[in-house]
Amino acid sequence: MPLQYRFKAKPYDEALKTVLQAFPQKASYELVPITEALGRRIGEDIYAPFDMPMKNIAFYDGYAVRYEDTRAASASNPVKLKVVGSVLKNGEETGLRIDRGEAVYLSANSPLPEGADAVVREELTSREDDFVLVKKEVELYEDVVLRGEDAKKGDILISRGSIIRPQDQVLLSEIGLSRVRVYREPIVGIASVGDELLERFEKGIPYPDNYSFLVSSTLRLIGVKTVSLGILKDDPDEIAEFISRSIEYYDGLALIGGAARGVKDYTGMSIEKVGEVIFHATTLSPGKVSGVCKVENKPVFLVPGHIGSATSSIYNVIVPVMSRMFYDGVELLPKVVARLTTSVEARPGSYTFRTVYLEWSSTGLNATPYLKRLGGSTLITILSKAGGFILIPPGEKLSEGDIVKVTLLNPLEVLSWKS
Amino acid sequence: MPLQYRFKAKPYDEALKTVLQAFPQKASYELVPITEALGRRIGEDIYAPFDMPMKNIAFYDGYAVRYEDTRAASASNPVKLKVVGSVLKNGEETGLRIDRGEAVYLSANSPLPEGADAVVREELTSREDDFVLVKKEVELYEDVVLRGEDAKKGDILISRGSIIRPQDQVLLSEIGLSRVRVYREPIVGIASVGDELLERFEKGIPYPDNYSFLVSSTLRLIGVKTVSLGILKDDPDEIAEFISRSIEYYDGLALIGGAARGVKDYTGMSIEKVGEVIFHATTLSPGKVSGVCKVENKPVFLVPGHIGSATSSIYNVIVPVMSRMFYDGVELLPKVVARLTTSVEARPGSYTFRTVYLEWSSTGLNATPYLKRLGGSTLITILSKAGGFILIPPGEKLSEGDIVKVTLLNPLEVLSWKS
Numbered sequence: 001m002p003l004q005y006r007f008k009a010k011p012y013d014e015a016l017k018t019v020l021q022a023f024p025q026k027a028s029y030e031l032v033p034i035t036e037a038l039g040r041r042i043g044e045d046i047y048a049p050f051d052m053p054m055k056n057i058a059f060y061d062g063y064a065v066r067y068e069d070t071r072a073a074s075a076s077n078p079v080k081l082k083v084v085g086s087v088l089k090n091g092e093e094t095g096l097r098i099d100r101g102e103a104v105y106l107s108a109n110s111p112l113p114e115g116a117d118a119v120v121r122e123e124l125t126s127r128e129d130d131f132v133l134v135k136k137e138v139e140l141y142e143d144v145v146l147r148g149e150d151a152k153k154g155d156i157l158i159s160r161g162s163i164i165r166p167q168d169q170v171l172l173s174e175i176g177l178s179r180v181r182v183y184r185e186p187i188v189g190i191a192s193v194g195d196e197l198l199e200r201f202e203k204g205i206p207y208p209d210n211y212s213f214l215v216s217s218t219l220r221l222i223g224v225k226t227v228s229l230g231i232l233k234d235d236p237d238e239i240a241e242f243i244s245r246s247i248e249y250y251d252g253l254a255l256i257g258g259a260a261r262g263v264k265d266y267t268g269m270s271i272e273k274v275g276e277v278i279f280h281a282t283t284l285s286p287g288k289v290s291g292v293c294k295v296e297n298k299p300v301f302l303v304p305g306h307i308g309s310a311t312s313s314i315y316n317v318i319v320p321v322m323s324r325m326f327y328d329g330v331e332l333l334p335k336v337v338a339r340l341t342t343s344v345e346a347r348p349g350s351y352t353f354r355t356v357y358l359e360w361s362s363t364g365l366n367a368t369p370y371l372k373r374l375g376g377s378t379l380i381t382i383l384s385k386a387g388g389f390i391l392i393p394p395g396e397k398l399s400e401g402d403i404v405k406v407t408l409l410n411p412l413e414v415l416s417w418k419s
Numbered sequence: 420m421p422l423q424y425r426f427k428a429k430p431y432d433e434a435l436k437t438v439l440q441a442f443p444q445k446a447s448y449e450l451v452p453i454t455e456a457l458g459r460r461i462g463e464d465i466y467a468p469f470d471m472p473m474k475n476i477a478f479y480d481g482y483a484v485r486y487e488d489t490r491a492a493s494a495s496n497p498v499k500l501k502v503v504g505s506v507l508k509n510g511e512e513t514g515l516r517i518d519r520g521e522a523v524y525l526s527a528n529s530p531l532p533e534g535a536d537a538v539v540r541e542e543l544t545s546r547e548d549d550f551v552l553v554k555k556e557v558e559l560y561e562d563v564v565l566r567g568e569d570a571k572k573g574d575i576l577i578s579r580g581s582i583i584r585p586q587d588q589v590l591l592s593e594i595g596l597s598r599v600r601v602y603r604e605p606i607v608g609i610a611s612v613g614d615e616l617l618e619r620f621e622k623g624i625p626y627p628d629n630y631s632f633l634v635s636s637t638l639r640l641i642g643v644k645t646v647s648l649g650i651l652k653d654d655p656d657e658i659a660e661f662i663s664r665s666i667e668y669y670d671g672l673a674l675i676g677g678a679a680r681g682v683k684d685y686t687g688m689s690i691e692k693v694g695e696v697i698f699h700a701t702t703l704s705p706g707k708v709s710g711v712c713k714v715e716n717k718p719v720f721l722v723p724g725h726i727g728s729a730t731s732s733i734y735n736v737i738v739p740v741m742s743r744m745f746y747d748g749v750e751l752l753p754k755v756v757a758r759l760t761t762s763v764e765a766r767p768g769s770y771t772f773r774t775v776y777l778e779w780s781s782t783g784l785n786a787t788p789y790l791k792r793l794g795g796s797t798l799i800t801i802l803s804k805a806g807g808f809i810l811i812p813p814g815e816k817l818s819e820g821d822i823v824k825v826t827l828l829n830p831l832e833v834l835s836w837k838s
Contacts, residue, residue: 034626038636039831052800108725150798157800163834166636170629170726171803178625206597207453210589217457217585222834306527307589334833337779360756363822364783379569381471381576384590403782405838412458414753414833415582415641419824 009281040182051148064116186251239270257305285350287312312353338367345397355386360419459601470567483535497552538562605670658689676724704769706731757786764816774805779838
């Protein structure tokens, strides 16, 4: 064999640690209007800029009163108060105040006039010209939202790294922000390697490089943009040229397998022409021939070309690196706690990646590992049924009934949940 | 008061039933390329068009053999077989066959030659010219994926209404599809009603109608497109004209409150000029002044203008109608099972909507209802902390420790989960 290439194998825990240290943490940011912020990760802590609400406000439409004036009031023995004004518009400044025996009509959310310390809901009153009959005794601050009851000035409202949801857009705009700092999404270029993929392409198969969906769609769902760069031949020179020509345009590259021989022999070898192999081959099962290289200080991921090993490589190698480099280490995938329905153990000497089927029972979430012959997760329909995964360290065994942490394959998984 | 408008109040259960019957189920579809299908709901059942895999294939690189030939093989006493061919390309048709004492070299995923019934992994062999030494006894079908083992022809692979995830894109393309039928996303036009919002707009407040984020972003996350149509004055003629002018362009409209008085008096009244009020006001708390009207056979939602009641109205009125009309009743929001950390009961006579804080404990998911004074969910920072909701029917009480079903506010919630 004329080609010489030696795997740079490392145990998975060491490989991951080395890789995470090999690349700079280089999160960067964009300023986007609140309207565009949905689903982005916020790049700053957001503090309450003032007490919320800023004043004591009415919780319902009704009458602002001094609670002591309502003592012993009832339907049969109402208290009569003089109405000295009304506040109909949300937030209107009126300069009104009340004294003993007086009341002011308020619409909900209006600030209480000075002197008032409770609200009587409109349905507990009846109006007689300039007077109101109060038919129920109210307590101090009844139906009043106190200044700062929702949040005090300086309270943290949204933490850096959080996902911006609809209710966060409301909150951000409520405190007067029109733009917000979010993490810039890195861009990863994706190419598939393999003569046989080119042959499928020439036969007119619409997506001959269909495993690239796994990489690109999964990354898109966790805040990484992707560009599909097509198919490369099993040719170390072509692969090397592709890498050195493309790397400057992206924050990283992912090369998906090709034939197993291609991964083993050619991709790693081509990297040695243009950069450094940090590791290639590791104690991950499946996903053994995963690798990470460094070219112009950026990561080039070597993703095995089989469905199960590609999946393992995405979650156990690419996602942690993306989190560390571009999101300050924030967890990019959701985790859940589930009860294992069957026992499962690590393959000898391997960090064993097992996809699991997730189902809600009447008491909580059950996780069923795919344990079919041959390790299950390598079969494509099984991956489609899976909702999450567990990674079992070497030598460990999990038993039926154990409570385990399961990482969801992506946030869309939950849209298929029924309970 | 010159204006006359009578609420068409209905109990919530009856109101919802009436509304669901008032509108036609009218799901429609688009054909999209697999590349564009991520996150869409599939509009057809997908069946396996052939056995998967189509033939018995090798699970690892190695030698296809007759398992009986390996009997008693070991490292110290290997069995020698004649190599009569090799299959290096994934899926290549070779017409090869083996007889007793013969073997064929295969790369992973290649179909077994006729006569072979097991695979010996390459690392368990050594090669000597045209012969291979097998150092381990293998079983029948060892390291072989059997024809149809992943799925049999006609098996259902993906059910109508499911969300298309990355692994589903792989599966769809694997069975040769390049396009897939998905549910067309309906389009809802959203306007806010209220003179005070116009005043805030004139003061230069960037998003004076910020509660519209709740409606538009929540709907967008569950497959409903939205268009923001701005702010309307508290003027029944203007509102009526807006509705009759806009309705033809959308699948529905949502009008968000304005002042409480506006909702009560003007919006319902304006509907009566152009369509039918199906119900307005219901036993939903908060969300009592929610309403649904029918204009040109399309829904016009009346959403109360307070944060808690708007939220309740979105989840308890708009979402079920969208599901029924445009998604054949599929659940559009994820549900989870959680343990209640504190007791909570319905307000007398009301379906009580409670947002809950969700947190994973070491054994499962805990749900803590916001029970602060005044019903909590009406405060904006509390809504930002909430992850889901429960709806408690009148007269019901839930106790601490009860297991409840919680609906997530949107699928993004899970991205903030840690466990």
